[in-house]
């Protein structure tokens with residue numbers, strides 16, 4: 001029974017490239033998902049693309065099933081793969097081919113997504129839930145084991161898988177890791193009546209689960225992908241065949257063998273390019289020979305089917321692919337061809353080509369057969385094969401174990417090494433980061449320490465400031481309190497002043513009224529008295545007396561009330577004023593006003609008093625001039641009235657004045673004393689402060705000057721010591737020199753002189769006097785040189801002494817003023833060195849005076865004698881000159897010098913005596 005190849009067209013949606021290219025849709029399908037009742041595809045093609053196809057605007061192709069962009073993987077599997085799968089389970093050989101242009105979804109349809117992980121999904125059990133993108137192969141494996149597991153009768157089965165790739169007519173085993181052995185050779189079975197193709201070295205792997213199968217698929221896909229990456233776009237030009245071999249037990253001795261080939265063909269566009277028949281491209285492997293032959297095989301098979309003749313030649317042997325698929329296309333296999341196309345206009349040419357082939361393939365008739373002898377395998381053979389496989393695997397295992405190491409897949413090893421390198425690099429980076437972080441940590445910890453220290457300082461400062469703020473707040477509160485107290489005090493004082501003023505005013509008014517009333521009363525009474533006096537002298541006298549009495553009484557009353565008022569006023573005033581001084585310090589400004597008021601009042605009172613006096617005087621005058629005729633009476637009245645009135649008034653006046661002046665004096669005194677006290681206090685405080693500062697400065701100054709004096713003392717002492725040392729040394733040298741000279745004189749000159757004298761005396765050499773004179777001159781000269789050198793030494797000593805003196809003076813000049821008892825330096829005495837006198841001058845006062853001068857008495861002396869005395873004088877003079885003033889302060893030195901002088905004098909005396917003789 002023959003059956004046509006099932007042709008299915010699957011048209012995907014436009015991909016992003018096509019959308020970006022704004023390529024329009026040119027493929028029309030009856031349904032976007034699935035169409036079986038009207039399985040047509042219409043291609044709306046343009047004229048310009050008609051070089052390859054007929055010049056029609058659109059063409060419709062009819063196939064067995066059509067799937068649109070909305071058809072998912074499971075639908076396709078259920079509708080296309082599932083019927084074939086069932087046949088496969090039932091012992092048929094089946095093939096599913098995916099054919100079409102590159103990028104139209106062949107691999108997607110067969111495997112799933114091109115990413116291997118996604119393509120097969122992550123199956124973790126025998127009944128995995130497949131990834132929805134999973135293609136026909138994963139779904140087949142899944143379905144196979146599902147069905148084998150569920151079929152209780154089919155518990156004796158064996159499943160083997162193989163995965164091969166055909167690229168550029170090279171057949172490669174995608175499951176063999178050995179690159180040397182993964183190239184496959186194929187040949188026909190030599191069995192008679194058998195077209196079975198044998199592939200040498202093909203690795204058929206036993207699988208026990210869908211996961212095993214999927215792992216194999218994944219492994220093969222990874223290998224294919226790696227190869228495609230290395231050999232630029234290999235995948236689009238390579239064909240892969242994933243084969244599932246099912247051995248199902250048939251009776252006791254046999255296993256029924258069925259095969260399912262799942263073929264992912266290369267991109268069909270290569271067939272179009274082959275139209276150019278570019279030999280070079282062919283040689284370079286760019287033209288896919290296998291695909292080209294497949295097209296011709298399809299065409300031939302189609303033609304044969306259409307012509308119903310079996311005569312035409314089918315070129316299976318012209319390519320490896322067609323040889324491999326010979327049984328699937330036009331053979332005894334049940335086959336389905338899935339042609340994948342793109343709907344976009346830019347792929348029109350390839351789409352049309354694919355559809356042309358698909359529609360032709362539809363005509364191919366296969367003759368699937370079941371239960372052929374060749375499909376049966378002896379159980380023994382299978383067991384043998386399996387034990388062979390087990391042995392091989394055991395060997396591999398032992399070899400692996402003997403390798404004394406870890407065996408692993410090369411890819412895994414490479415990945416591991418890569419990962420290792422990556423980890424190393426990361427480790428290095430991490431180490432440097434850690435080092436950097438450690439450095440930062442140490443820096444931060446240092447910073448933290450510094451910050452903590454600073455914080456501590458800040459905290460203590462904050463505490464300090466808070467304390468200060470508190471104390472300032474206290475001061476402020478106190479100040480506020482004091483201010484408010486002062487305000488209250490001022491207001492009280494103001495009130496009191498006001499009251500005082502009021503009291504004073506009322507008192508003054510009262511007083512004035514009282515005085516006026518009293519005076520008025522007195523005046524009216526006096527007038528009455530005077531009137532009465534005019535009426536009767538006696539009665540006048542009496543009434544006068546009464547009046548006087550009454551005046552006296554009135555005056556007394558007036559005085560009393562006045563004194564009372566004044567006293568009360570005074571008391572009040574004094575009370576108020578007593579309080580004023582205490583508050584006066586706070587209201588100094590008010591004091592002046594008060595003083596002014598008081599002085600005003602005083603002047604007013606004074607003015608009132610003077611007015612009163614004037615009134616009184618007038619009243620007295622009035623009494624005197626107008627009303628009293630009698631002189632005596634007048635006198636008496638005048639006397640009495642004026643006396644009393646004046647007395648009273650003056651006493652009132654004086655009392656008031658006294659009290660006011662006393663009050664003012666007291667106030668002034670109190671203020672003065674207060675002011676003085678405060679001034680004294682302030683000034684004494686200031687003076688004490690200044691005194692303390694000055695004392696402190698003085699003590700500092702004394703301390704500093706003490707230090708300075710001490711240093712000067714030290715310097716002076718060391719300088720003095722140096723000076724004494726120097727002086728002693730030089731004195732010693734001088735005395736040595738003097739002694740030497742003395743001994744020279746004693747030992748050399750004196751004996752010579754004695755000898756000369758003896759010679760003179762003996763030989764009476766008066767004629768040789770000139771000679772002697774010259775000798776004497778020579779000696780004098782020599783002596784003069786000695787004297788000169790001594791003088792020179794003396795001068796040096798003088799200049800030295802002068803330097804020392806001036807240095808000492810400088811030291812004294814530089815010394816600061818200090819208390820006399822503390823002065824460490826006493827004024828140096830004037831230099832004890834004196835310039836030596838000239839020899840002539842000295843000679844007058846020298847002890848040689850006693851000797852007669854050669855000049856003074858030339859007549860008395862012989863020339864020799866004169867000469868002798870001249871020599872003696874010279875020597876004496878020189879000795880005088882060499883008499884060095886006392887240099888050394890030590891007594892022994894003094895004694896030495898005087899002894900030397902004495903010695904010298906003795907020598908000179910001896911010489912003189914000798915000469916005189």
Ligand SMILES: Nc1ncnc2c1ncn2[C@@H]1O[C@H](COP(=O)(O)OP(=O)(O)OP(=O)(O)O)[C@@H](O)[C@H]1O
Pocket residue numbers: 011012013015069100101102103104105106107108109112113114235236237265266267340
């Ligand atoms: N029907 C579809 N639905 C969704 N995505 C699809 C469909 N068909 C193809 N694709 C996507 O298009 C891209 C190309 O598909 P695929 O690799 O399967 O093409 P191909 O025909 O096998 O190409 P090649 O010949 O180069 O191997 C993939 O990313 C795939 O996921």
